[in-house]
Amino acid sequence: MKIAARDIMTTGFHTLTPETPVNEAIKLFKQANQEEGRKIFGMMVTDNDGHLIGMISMYDILIYMRPKHIHIWGVMDDIDVAGIIDVACEKTKSILVGDIMTPDVITITPQTHIFMIMDIMIKKHIRRLPVIEDGKIMGIVYISNLFYDLLERFADE
């Protein structure tokens, strides 16, 4: 019976280093999508010793790309400034994964009960939780892992 993180976690995962420029990270997201055969919306960031130091999600990158004053000019239908998107993309070259990642990461252990995982994801509005044991990354639980587990339970009925 699957009852804990270790039973449902994904053990094949990709990580990023904090020194990776954000534009490179976006390419690595694409590569990880292909290699894992699933849509990857967030990756763990590790230091040289493989310890977890943060997470970077698609959302972090989108927040950074969002123009600061968009609420002012987003409503104008007659803007004609060429190349705004190119300028925003250019800025991702000089900013690093470590600069915009979320450093405070909630983690679970292999023993964490799946209902506990469900509760954390709902309360904290997060969709992925790294699984850590003795300081080492054992895997990651995606919100989809929880749902696929449910699907299996119903299929067995």
Added chain:
Amino acid sequence: MTQPGKNTLSGLVVNRAMRRQVIRLSQDTPIGNSINALIKYKINALLTTDAADKPIGVLSKTDIMGAYYAGLPIDSPLSHIMSTPPLFCSPEDSLEDALEQMRSNGIYRLYVNDPENDEIVGALAYPDIVGMLYLYCHECEYSHFRQKRKKDKDGVRRFAVEEIMTREVKSVFKDEPLLQVMELLSEYRLGAILVKDRENIPCGVISKTDLALIYKHGVDSQTAAKAIMSSPVQSCGADELLEDAIRKMIFTDVHRLFVHQSTPDNIVGVISLSDAARIRSGSCHACISSRIKVDAP
């Protein structure tokens, strides 16, 4: 209609100009983590909170630069460097009162507290006020943008960048250390400084944002300016219209433009969104809102 001599900001309340997303972090957060929030949300300061989640202070890029200058460990808590207490206004306060409160306290932002529910509902900073006024100018029938499409000119005199810019431009040489950069930024209360080579040719800019990032990256403060400056220098011409300069800053997330005259290398001033708000905000003489004065000229 605007009455002559009457400030068109009258009647405008804080609620109209404030930024509704307020980033807050616990005062126990390490400095390094707060830099991520400042960079990601492109803000100059954030609100710090105590254990009960009550606002207790403000953490600005200036505070972070101070920590870098003093050599504080990057994992020191925000409580060691934040400014206290935060200052508040109410969403229904007039913009004029809020601006006056900022001016008299020598600060760059107010947090907006909704007295009914006693909760923080926004933040008000100079660039947000410029943004709101830009929207007004854009929609105005005298808008330079609209006038471009018409053949006949209206005779309204518009501000040029040189009328608003700060004429004194501080600079460092590219081989001078970051410590020197930080001393000048602090002494003259600047957000950024021009970097020149020994032939006095401008070659880059260092902002407080750049300094926050390299503090996080562990770069030694004795490092030469050229190693971290951003180049080329973003500039505009002294005779360009203020409206166009503000537009460029608002659209491309640049907080300041250096101002050149005759040739790009001849930098004669600097204009920031904060200057535009503090000195005059609108872009022409067609309405009085263009002449709000916050600082004494």
